[in-house]
Amino acid sequence: MEVERVDNLKTKGTFSKLYTWLPIILLFVSVLNEFDFNYLKLEYFSFNFPFILIFFFTLKDFKHFDYLFVFFAGLLNDTVVGLPLGISSLSYTLICIATAYIRNITIRPSPIKDWFYFLFIISLINSLNYSVLTLFFSYDLILTNYIVNTTCTFLLYIIFLSLFKYYMKGIND
């Protein structure tokens, strides 16, 4: 009986560990799998899930969301997508900086303010990405795709926000 209880506790411990590391696991899965529903063949539709994930969890200063992992996730994303190494890492790190700054200056957090701040940050980062890739690496890119991607990421943030809040509630409980 006692052995069974210990086993249960062990299973529960492993599960809760996995649960707390879930955001970072999700980040790695999304960069390796390009989790953006492109196969749905919705014209122009695409969004950047890692941006949403990084913005939310670094803004909340989630303890299992290490900057180093975020940096490595960027390197993996560059390798999978075929971009020059370091571009996504820089983008992800810049999001981390932006969230660290907003965390420092905010006294009373508001989701709507965060949401629009998120739009500002991803627009800035996507512009930087576009400029670096076209100017320094001579890539031919469609600007419309970037604008649509930014808009979709912005709109979907609010949906994922509620899901992540539910997750955070689970962690706190």
Added chain:
Amino acid sequence: MASSRDDFIIAIRSAFLKKSTQQKFSLLTLVFISIFIILLSSLDFKAVRYLKVGLSELVYRSSFIVSIPENFAKNSIINIIEYTTFFNKYQKNKDELGNLKSDFVSNEIIQYENQELKVLIDDYISSSNKILAKIIVDHDSPFLKSIIINKGSKDDIKIGTNIYDQSYLVGRVIEVNYKTSRVLLLSDLNSNVPVTIAPQNIQAIVTGSGDNFGQIKYIKAGLSEELIDESIVYTSGTGAIFKSGVPIGKLRSEKKGSSKRYNVEFYSDFTQLKYVFAEIITQIEIPKVEPEIVPTEDKSGELEESKLKILEDELKIIEETNSKFIEENENLTNKINDLNKQISILNNEIFSQKQQINQFNIDTQELEFLKLNLEHGHKCRKSFFNTDGFKVGTEEYKSCVLNGGRTGG
């Protein structure tokens, strides 16, 4: 004012430099590392290249494993859709197969002819070996259209290796790792393929559109009017990046306002690729055939016969050339006769024209004399009152009239 600026600086410094208890690196360090990596990857050092290859190998494999559940779901949906249209497709394929079989036979004949001709002109034969490769990563990104295949430098894949879906061109290899490679699809914005458009035989460049079709660009002005829908687009081989004569797709015109745009509908559906063929090309030089020296003592009879044959052939050639010369001679004499005739006709014409000119001159002189005769005739005519005059019709009378009626010298 000063305190708000201080707050801003403190917030910025804190964001960049402060590490939380769990963080091992400050964000500023990570930013610098990122920029350093970007610079290194753009400089293309050998060490960085090897590191990149190693990382790519690992990441592509991981990506393949991670994508298994999503790919399973995606393939299941595709399979269900395919089963619903299975019978109609079968009938269509059956008809197409019949046509293709007949085309295949004529194609084989053309290939053999091509090889024979290449041997004749002392060219090299490129022996191509197509190897089957599995697509391990295909994320259909809206920004970059590329796929990862499970064949790399180990399987003789090189940068630029042409990739096919059946016999249709799909793209070319742009990054080679040990066991994997990245293929840039024809639909990517950075892809440019020199093509020939048949049957008009127009040269152009097909560039990717970022969508699942290509665009005709860099076509000579005025030639675009000759293009028609359903024209076949295949590689021209210009620039030696792509092999020549590989089908790509069909031409489709699209009207945008007053201008007309030409798109290429690819034969292959890049979103449905599972396996592709990579063409490994090795060039084989054709050894020059040295003339064989036949020993004379053993085959003297054969040698005489062959000599006789050669002489007979020479005779035949001489006879043929002789008859040709005779023919040419006849032609030339006929031509000379014709020319002589033309000359005599022209001479006659000249003579008659000269006569006409002379007659004209005489007429004008007589006209002049008659005019003067009317004016001065009475002064020169011999009469009762003019004893110094001359008899009409004489030379003196004529000269008197021409001198304006002056009778004396």
